[in-house]
Amino acid sequence: MVKARRQQQKRCWGVPLLLVVYVGYVGLGAGVLQALERPAEARAAQHILRQRWELLANHTCLRGPALQRLIEVSPRPDGAALRASREYFSFNTSFLSCLGYGNLSPSTVAGRIFCILFALFGIPLNLVLLNEIGQLMLLGVQHCAHRLEEVFHWQKKASLLIKTCALVTGSLLFLLLPPLLLSDKEGWSYEEGFYYSFITLSTIGFGDYVIGMNPDRTYPSWYKNVISLWILFGMAWLALVIKLCINFLESSSDFCQCNKSMAEEL
Template identity: 30%
Template sequence: MKKVFFCCCPSLSPSRETASFYLLSVLIALYMLAGAAIFSSLERPAELKAHQLWETRLRDFSHEHNISCEELKSLLRHYEEARTAGIRTKQGRALWDIPGAFYFVGTVVSTIGFGVTAPSTVTGKVLLVFYGLLGCSATILFFNLFLERVITLLSLLIFWCHRRTGHSGLEGRASDVNKNEEWKPSVYQVTLILFVVVLLVACGAASLYSTMEGWTYMESLYFCFVAFSTVGFGDFVSGQREHHENTWAYQVANCLLMLLGVCCTYSLFNTISVIIKQGLNWMLRTMACINCQRCSLQGCKVG
């Protein structure tokens, strides 16, 4: 339903959906600016300290081994290029065997994109464009179908719990049946259940990753959020150690946890977006009421 806001100029006022879009754009921009300020204040000092430490180590190494800094930096640039092909100072598992390539395409179609593995050939880069176009589209469809089934299952579960907690007396049965037919689960209830499910999956996965990868539990939880939300920074990547080539059970568990975590987190994001939209509509109604009251006061003064 579209309603007209701003009673002073109804012909120029936008529809509710358009107003929600503009308001959300402004709020996202403000949210990003606030996040940039916070993370800059937290991370910028560490970045400057790391730069100073690196320059000191570079000068010391150059002086100790009688190598010019330019030659050393040239070697490091070549190494940065070699990292794309999977070259590491510490030996890890093969990146482009069948299991490694399967892990790579999984990060592509799920849009995680850790960045640890990337095609280095021109043919591979061109193929990736078309492969990702179809694969990402199909995966988004899969996520949407998964979301529909999760919402249906949770709605039935909540409805069953609602009926179980209802009155069972003979006098109130007719009214209870009518209430149950009209009753629908709240988006807040569904969001809460999804949040608990995502939390349980993340905590269980973090226990596995902290054991297999040697990370702390907090690092494992951080990795779970980055991976399940498909942000995929690449600072932590699971299953890349050399001894993981022979742990097939862990590789399978890792893929299943990734799939389950991404699906559940995608569903949670969708329900949260519904709540955000409800908040935007409330803000717009509040602004419209304030504006109408102001117009009424102005009309009274003119009269």
């Protein structure tokens, strides 16, 4: 019991430390990537402006509004506008968590090589961070179960009750409530927000829905930070749930004994 509490304290300190290392690493990467990509972006932005003027000059029937509509209909190619360093930061966090929405991607050879090197240490770092957060959540749940057992002298009931509570609270906090915030800030329907939440937390990241990209809307300053925290903790939670699903899948097949005896041998 004392040992478990010491572990919990250690982990409570470990997670903020890892977070600081992670944020520092991502910030450093954002700076380097911006330095590598900016010249190419500036060229691309100029090229698009020039093409637009050429089209206008050659097709005189296409006046401002009609051309504008055509350009608006066609999605903006990568690197069409200069990006702020904040955008590189959020690109890097979505990149290292293997989301890869695809609305941004490196366009220069140097940027691509940097991304590969950056990911080689960044992805394991991100996985370790998610794992630590997940373990912290698990420890918290176990701590609550212990408390309940001590107070009410329940044995197995407490563990089951707490696990169900944790699953329900997690589902509410990470999957069912965020779509409400998203539908308020992005103008999506609840169903679209839920779809976005699932595709994001499962690290699939199609990129058909991306937050903070609608130029017609103003976003409060806390919005992106809250979403980042939600993604971090939500991914850790969903990874934990998927891990439990895998344990269930494996224990219901023959592989279970095989894996256990192998783990003992290794």
